[in-house]
Amino acid sequence: MLKINNLHVKLEEEEKQILKGVDLEVPAGAVHAIMGPNGSGKSTLSYVLSGRDGYEVTEGGATLDGEDLLEMEPEERAAAGVFLAFQYPVEIPGVGNMTFLRTALNAQRKARGQEELSAADFLKLIREKAKALKIDADMLKRPVNVGFSGGEKKRNEILQMAMLEPKMCILDETDSGLDVDAMKLVSEGVNALRDEGRAFLVITHYQRLLDHIKPDVVHIMADGRIVKSGGPELALEVEHNGYADILAEQV
Amino acid sequence: MAVTNPKPDPLAARLAGLAMPDGGAWVQDARKGALDRLTVQGLPGRRDEYWQFTRPDSLNAPDPDAAGVFDAGGEAPVYGEIDRLKVVFVDGIFSAEESDPLALAGIEIERLAQAAASDIHWAQGLYGVLEERGQTPVARPFAALNTAFAGDGVVIRVTGKAAKPVNLIYRHENETSDALLHHVVKLEPGADLTLLENGPAAARFNKVMEVEVGDGAAFHHVRTQGRDHERQAVTHVFARLGAEAVFKSFTLTVNGLLTRNECVVELTGDDAVAHIAGAAMGDASACAFHHDDTVFVTHDAERCESRQVFKKVLRNGAVGTFQGKILVKQGAQKTDGYQKSQALLLDEDATFLAKPELEIYADDVICSHGSTSGAIDEEAMFYLRSRGVPEVLATDLLVLAFLADTIAEIEAPDIADDITSRLDAWLQRRRG
Ligand SMILES: Nc1ncnc2c1ncn2[C@@H]1O[C@H](COP(=O)(O)OP(=O)(O)O)[C@@H](O)[C@H]1O
Numbered sequence: 001m002l003k004i005n006n007l008h009v010k011l012e013e014e015e016k017q018i019l020k021g022v023d024l025e026v027p028a029g030a031v032h033a034i035m036g037p038n039g040s041g042k043s044t045l046s047y048v049l050s051g052r053d054g055y056e057v058t059e060g061g062a063t064l065d066g067e068d069l070l071e072m073e074p075e076e077r078a079a080a081g082v083f084l085a086f087q088y089p090v091e092i093p094g095v096g097n098m099t100f101l102r103t104a105l106n107a108q109r110k111a112r113g114q115e116e117l118s119a120a121d122f123l124k125l126i127r128e129k130a131k132a133l134k135i136d137a138d139m140l141k142r143p144v145n146v147g148f149s150g151g152e153k154k155r156n157e158i159l160q161m162a163m164l165e166p167k168m169c170i171l172d173e174t175d176s177g178l179d180v181d182a183m184k185l186v187s188e189g190v191n192a193l194r195d196e197g198r199a200f201l202v203i204t205h206y207q208r209l210l211d212h213i214k215p216d217v218v219h220i221m222a223d224g225r226i227v228k229s230g231g232p233e234l235a236l237e238v239e240h241n242g243y244a245d246i247l248a249e250q251v
Numbered sequence: 252m253a254v255t256n257p258k259p260d261p262l263a264a265r266l267a268g269l270a271m272p273d274g275g276a277w278v279q280d281a282r283k284g285a286l287d288r289l290t291v292q293g294l295p296g297r298r299d300e301y302w303q304f305t306r307p308d309s310l311n312a313p314d315p316d317a318a319g320v321f322d323a324g325g326e327a328p329v330y331g332e333i334d335r336l337k338v339v340f341v342d343g344i345f346s347a348e349e350s351d352p353l354a355l356a357g358i359e360i361e362r363l364a365q366a367a368a369s370d371i372h373w374a375q376g377l378y379g380v381l382e383e384r385g386q387t388p389v390a391r392p393f394a395a396l397n398t399a400f401a402g403d404g405v406v407i408r409v410t411g412k413a414a415k416p417v418n419l420i421y422r423h424e425n426e427t428s429d430a431l432l433h434h435v436v437k438l439e440p441g442a443d444l445t446l447l448e449n450g451p452a453a454a455r456f457n458k459v460m461e462v463e464v465g466d467g468a469a470f471h472h473v474r475t476q477g478r479d480h481e482r483q484a485v486t487h488v489f490a491r492l493g494a495e496a497v498f499k500s501f502t503l504t505v506n507g508l509l510t511r512n513e514c515v516v517e518l519t520g521d522d523a524v525a526h527i528a529g530a531a532m533g534d535a536s537a538c539a540f541h542h543d544d545t546v547f548v549t550h551d552a553e554r555c556e557s558r559q560v561f562k563k564v565l566r567n568g569a570v571g572t573f574q575g576k577i578l579v580k581q582g583a584q585k586t587d588g589y590q591k592s593q594a595l596l597l598d599e600d601a602t603f604l605a606k607p608e609l610e611i612y613a614d615d616v617i618c619s620h621g622s623t624s625g626a627i628d629e630e631a632m633f634y635l636r637s638r639g640v641p642e643v644l645a646t647d648l649l650v651l652a653f654l655a656d657t658i659a660e661i662e663a664p665d666i667a668d669d670i671t672s673r674l675d676a677w678l679q680r681r682r683g
């Protein structure tokens with residue numbers, strides 16, 4: 001589904017190379033995890049895939065089902081099925097959470113040539129999905145992420161994912177700032193979405209999320225490259241020994 | 252010998268086409284008094300500090316520039332869902348045909364011309380009186396001109412709770428109309444009125460409204476100034492508040508070559524509350540847009556609260572200006588004064604100019620003001636787009652979000668919702 005080929009990315013504003021040749025392929029139905037030290041370029045990869053400004057691709061590319069992702073506007077990528085659960089979800093004062101989600105959902109449907117969802121159908125759907133994530137009516141009415149706790153923001157990301165039903169889900173450190181209960185809720189939310197037509201790229205710093213969301217493949221990213229790939233046991237290795245050994249192997 | 256042309260007198264030129272309307276002695280005295288004030292003041296010039304952000308030339312000119320009539324193309328009318336008493340003016344002239352009968356429980360309402368014809372009238376205590384009070388410390392020549400020459404308008408005395416809102420509707424038909432309207436509103440103690448206004452009114456519009464809010468009375472004012480691009484307007488609200496009186500005024504302005512809205516409020520009774528809010532949205536790509544909010548709030552009693560919330564969304568060369576002053580007089584202890592003016596600049600060609608001022612002569616007061624301008628929050632923009640919301644739609648969502656706390660100043664939920672849906676529909680139509 002997602003193919004990343006020799007991706008080189010630098011900052012637009014400065015001469016700083018961040019991704020230095022990322023190769024990665026995530027097939028439909030699979031869950032891949034990316035682990036790596038802080039500053040290795042994980043968030044940058046997720047932003048470049050979802051179309052954030054400020055980066056320049058100097059070499060390589062990325063496709064979704066064969067279509068050039070990097071040529072598309074962020075909203076086109078979303079309509080094509082890319083979803084990024086943000087490491088730091090953005091607060092938008094004045095825009096209600098419901099209005100936001102309904103606008104997003106209908107914009108995507110419109111872009112795909114589908115009918116817009118009626119207000120009643122939307123309400124029914126969101127109530128059902130919110131309930132599973134223990135998101136109450138009050139949180140839905142409040143402005144997007146404003147006054148939400150760290151855990152509420154992350155659950156709200158998963159709610160959006162559940163509503164938008166993307167096919168390529170990228171989760172950037174969705175586990176950070178979550179207590180054990182919230183981690184369970186979030187993982188259940190993710191697992192409920194796992195199916196053959198959908199792929200996940202789970203970026204995390206810690207192995208513990210991967211206890212709940214079982215990956216098929218684990219990649220280690222360091223200094224802008226994937227330096228090692230393996231099965232779930234790779235995550236356990238990182239958990240026990242840290243990144244030092246793996247990075248040392250590379251030298 | 253060189254012949255020097257005498258310097259043309261702009262005031263004389265401006266007044267040449269105007270005639271003082273007929274009326275009883277009281278109104279004629281008020282009009283002559285206003286003309287005397289105007290003669291002393293002269294028309295505002297480019298060196299006038301109070302006009303530093305806005306050029307008055309087109310308002311000073313003897314004749315208005317032509318302004319095309321906006322084709323609303325079957326849009327739902329503003330306040331369409333609100334049960335209200337409609338009072339219609341076409342190019343500044345009252346239209347009995349299009350208006351509801353001037354009768355409503357809780358109020359007395361009549362045309363200014365009718366009131367002016369009486370020998371004795373309650374409006375005598377207010378017509379030109381609040382306007383004159385508002386002329387110090389800053390001159391407002393267009394208000395004096397209005398008092399001197401306006402022949403139409405309504406006078407409303409509110410004795411109880413008005414059975415429903417009164418809606419002054421200003422239709423614009425004639426592309427070169429030059430309209431003067433003067434309204435007087437008196438709320439007796441404990442009375443309650445919601446006054447709605449909408450419509451472009453004329454090619455050039457000069458309106459004055461004098462409002463006396465008696466002790467414990469409440470006046471709610473909601474105005475929309477739409478949508479003709481080339482129209483020009485200078486408007487003044489002069490309000491005086493008694494003890495525990497409430498005055499809340501909200502204005503939404505969309506389009507308009509030139510708009511100057513002055514609001515002059517005097518809190519003269521203890522524990523009075525005045526909220527003045529404005530939302531303006533302009534795009535100068537097809538036609539210039541210049542919107543000026545000028546506010547002057549005087550605290551002259553104890554424990555009063557005043558709040559100014561003004562927001563502007565500007566693009567493609569649109570200009571927004573704000574001059575807001577809070578004057579706290581000696582003895583006006585426990586004053587709570589607040590002022591906020593902000594602009595959202597949607598591109599680099601838009602301009603916002605602001606002059607917030609505090610002048611305080613009492614020691615036990617809380618006053619604050621803040622003025623900011625900035626672009627769309629890029630983080631929010633990317634977040635919205637990453638969820639599939641196209642950029643233009645995301646911009647509009649953020650515009651509505653930015654304006655939301657001005658609309659929140661409207662107390663009646665049905666009217667606030669009406670304003671929000673109109674704004675939403677206008678944005679939608681613009682998106683095409
Ligand atoms: N907009 C930016 N401006 C400056 N440096 C940046 C920017 N984005 C990323 N970087 C730098 O790029 C590197 C990778 O960052 P990031 O992708 O956030 O890493 P990770 O998510 O793996 O912690 C870091 O050194 C970071 O400081």
Ligand SMILES: [Mg+2]
Binds near residue numbers: 043172173
């Ligand atoms: Mg990161």
